[in-house]
Amino acid sequence: MKRLYFGTDGVRGLYGSVTMNEDFAWRLGAAAAAWLRAKGQAPGGLVLIGRDTRASGASLAQALADGLAHGGCAPASLEILPTPAVSRAVRTRQAALGVVVTASHNPATDNGIKFFGPAGMKLTDDEEAAIEALLPAKRTDPTVHRLKAADGISDYLYAMEGVLHGKLTGWKIVLDTANGATVHTSSAVLRDHQAKVIAIGAEPDGLNINAGVGSEHPEAMCAAVRQHGARLGIAHDGDGDRCVLCDEHGDVLDGDEILTILALQALKQGQLVKKILVVTVQSNLGVEAAVTAAGGRVLRTAVGDRYVIERMLAEGATLGGESSGHVICADVSPTGDGLVAALKVIAVMLATGRPLSELRKVLVKFPQQSVALKVREKKPLEALPTLPAAIKAVETELGAQGRVLVRYSGTEAKLRLLVEGPTAAIVQAALDKLVAAARAELEVM
CATH class of the missing domain: 3.40.120.10 (Alpha-D-Glucose-1,6-Bisphosphate, subunit A, domain 3)
Structure with a gap:
């Protein structure tokens, strides 16, 4: 089933836009509740809602909860919590559904909504399409419900204790929490293992999530590792479902x-x-x-x-x-x-x-270059007159010694191009050809 609003990681967009505002969040909550009813979920099913530190998160979460309550669900707020902790809470508390209000690594001006099923896994494409099909045309109930609070952090921290056995006494670790949802969880776990944590990106104000810090901007982590002589650095994204590392020399993994x-x-x-x-x-x-x-x-x-x-x-x-x-x-x-x-x-x-x-x-990496071009419109690639031919020509040139990947981002208005090959020079030349072809046919911003 084709999805109109959901991408590779839920619904995401500029806060205040047609598909990322309180009215849309209410409608999405109501649709999710209707979907649960259609699946046979009894009234009063628990739905846990978490969010990251974006300023827009609280009002979107409230509107989403109001839509869910209108549809017969019992929403409860986990407040600010990493996405994987929400996933765990859904499983341990046997909730009917989990929702995270986050735009992950995107800037604070964006936000998003993604759903998790009872097993703590993201919904499938078909399940998301089924929710979309039940989306009401407008908000029909202005009622604002008082959200019950739920604890999701305790179980998560307890589970993390069992992942690493052994103490980190004498270890200096730089931790960049991207001014996001992991600001309290990751540092607590590392300190529990006796590590000395040097925290950066740890002062969220609602507007600075991912701003020059986090997994999208590892240079801050790398500089801190070199400055403090740390054993390693860890950088999360805004909702904590991923990380990049750097070694003791400040080089990114x-x-x-x-x-x-x-x-x-x-x-x-x-x-x-x-x-x-x-x-x-x-x-x-x-x-x-x-x-x-x-x-x-x-x-x-x-x-x-x-x-x-x-x-x-x-x-x-x-x-x-x-x-x-x-x-x-x-x-x-x-x-x-x-x-x-x-x-x-x-x-x-x-x-x-x-x-x-x-x-x-x-890991010995093949030479690889990639670029993301911001485009005004995601025109079907197969319908473009020359880019497909340029891709095929480059693939023929590389043969078995390389590969080409050209695709639209599932969460942003970007065309992503990647080339791997036997040498850096060959890879760069191939990428230049593809970028030129893309620029000739797409309105690149």
């Missing part, structure tokens, strides 16, 4: 490097279930080379952590993720969790006695 480190350690210990690592089409070819050489298999999906999770479930795999830093460790959580990923890597450091600068060497 992306999701591909994190996944390869975890996969190879699990293979070595005989703990990589089915010997499978699930990644997306965005991941570097070097991941496949490293994991295959170690006796494992790499399977690819479309871009989006929920597609990774769906494939993991289908294959019975327990490790997967994206180069952007979404890492799913299904033995702990059925959704991406930046803190879990960081703790798992720290566990490898403890087990091997090796620093991150050494561990990262397990």
Whole structure:
């Protein structure tokens, strides 16, 4: 079923726009309640609502809750909480549904809404389309309901205690929480393990989430690691479902490097279930080379952590993720969790006695270049007169030594182009050709 509003990670957009305002949030809540009723959910089903630190989050969450209550649900507020903690709360409290009001790594001017089913997993494309089909034309009930508070942080912190065994006494760790939802959770867990935490991006004011900090801006973390002589750095995005790391030299590790480190350690210990690592089409070819050489298999999906999770479930795999830093460790959580990923890597450091600068060497990346072009309109790529031919020509030139990926972002008005190949010069030349073709046919802003 075709979706009009939902993208790769829920509904997302500029706050105040037609599809991201209080009226739309109410309508979406009412539609979700109607969808639950159609599935046979009894009246009064618990729906847990969490949010990140954006100034627009509280009013959107209230409107969403009012729509849910209008439809017969019992909404409860988890307040500011990381997305993976909301997922866990839905499971442990046996809620009918979970909702997070967040735009993840986007700036504070944006916001979004994403849903989680009773198992703590994001809804499928078809489920989101079914909710859209029940969307009322307008808000019909002005009632503002008093939201009951619910605790989601306690269970989450308790669960995190079991991810890492051992103390981090003497470890300096730079933690960048992006002025977002992880500002209290990640630091608490690391300090509980006796680490000395140097916190940045830890003063949210509603307007500074992801502003020059967090996983989209790791340079702040890297500089702090070098300044303080830290063992590593951890940078979350605004809602905490992903992270990037940096080693003791201040050099960034992306999701591909994190996944390869975890996969190879699990293979070595005989703990990589089915010997499978699930990644997306965005991941570097070097991941496949490293994991295959170690006796494992790499399977690819479309871009989006929920597609990774769906494939993991289908294959019975327990490790997967994206180069952007979404890492799913299904033995702990059925959704991406930046803190879990960081703790798992720290566990490898403890087990091997090796620093991150050494561990990262397990992945030798193919030369890769990518660019994101902001476009006014997402015209169907297959309908463009010359870009498809340019893509095919570059693919022919690269042959088996490289690959091309051209796609629209599922959450922003951007065309993403990626090229991998045998040398940096060949890759750059190929990317330049594709960018020129795209600029000639699309209105690039």
